[in-house]
């Protein structure tokens with residue numbers, strides 16, 4: 001089965017991991033700092049590595065002080081962790097609808113969803129296409145809310161010339177194998193606000209505080225540390241950070257290949273009937289994580305099944321988050337975000353990854369064309 005996404009691992013990656021395994025450090029050594037510095041050069045903001053993208057979201061919400069009684073506005077067109085980690089902290093998630101074309105959080109819908117209890121707005125850069133951060137920033141500032149970017153799809157993307165990583169107060173990344181680069185499991189939180197990033201660092205380091213300037217008791221001894229707020233062990237080990245730094249050297253190549261494959265899909269699928277292709281706004285330069293098409297005429301399920309039967313691992317991204325029984329049982333009702341539901345009903349992700357060959361892509365295109373023309 002041709003997958004919809006997969007990692008690219010080279011001998012150089014394997015050597016980097018082997019060297020880390022032979023070193024004195026398996027976790028929380030020099031490779032962590034190196035990887036975080038490498039990430040900072042891409043994201044444009046200082047970064048803290050964490051153990052996965054879900055942990056990155058949990059850490060970002062914790063750093064923003066999100067808890068019971070707070071409302072977090074987010075999109076239903078995402079992997080459910082964007083909402084679920086806020087729910088875990090006791091917050092109430094408020095789903096705002098997405099834009100009809102990009103499937104990104106609609107600033108107008110966000111504005112309408114703001115209440116005095118809004119504490120955070122969490123956008124997702126769906127498929128790698130940045131959300132409308134200038135508009136979201138205005139709304140977040142006037143609501144006195146923290147702006148969070150779930151950029152699990154979008155490391156390396158830019159918006160109005162600025163890198164994803166600098167657009168929100170806190171930005172989260174995932175390095176799961178299907179994403180734009182991988183550390184097997186892994187993630188990061190970026191922020192240009194030193195206080196927020198320090199809170200994130202403490203949260204992912206089991207809440208441990210050692211800085212004498214902030215200790216409550218300063219005269220205990222050199223071994224002393226304090227836990228002042230809850231934290232978890234969300235550290236990313238040296239071994240995986242070594243893989244991450246090695247992968248990041250190829251991020252430009254990954255982006256170029258994803259762009260070239262997307263351009264081929266754009267060109268060769270343009271005239272296929274019953275198909276809508278993804279849009280790219282003029283002011284963004286996306287790292288294309290997914291190639292999401294829309295299958296019209298109620299044929300999405302048929303096309304999904306026939307593509308799979310032909311050995312092409314298409315995927316659906318995503319089930320509207322509030323459809324999950326977890327949220328249904330909390331009282332969320334179907335129909336509340338019609339654009340997201342209409343998008344979901346037609347959505348299909350075609351294979352897109354660095355090692356996808358032109359020949360394999362041609363087979364995807366021809367199979368899809370044959371199904372839709374019949």
Ligand SMILES: *Cc1c(COP(=O)(O)O)cnc(C)c1O
Pocket residue numbers: 052053054055078079081082124150152153174175176186187
């Ligand atoms: C993958 C993903 C996550 C979760 O990342 P993991 O590393 O799998 O925990 C969160 N949000 C979005 C939008 C994702 O695609």
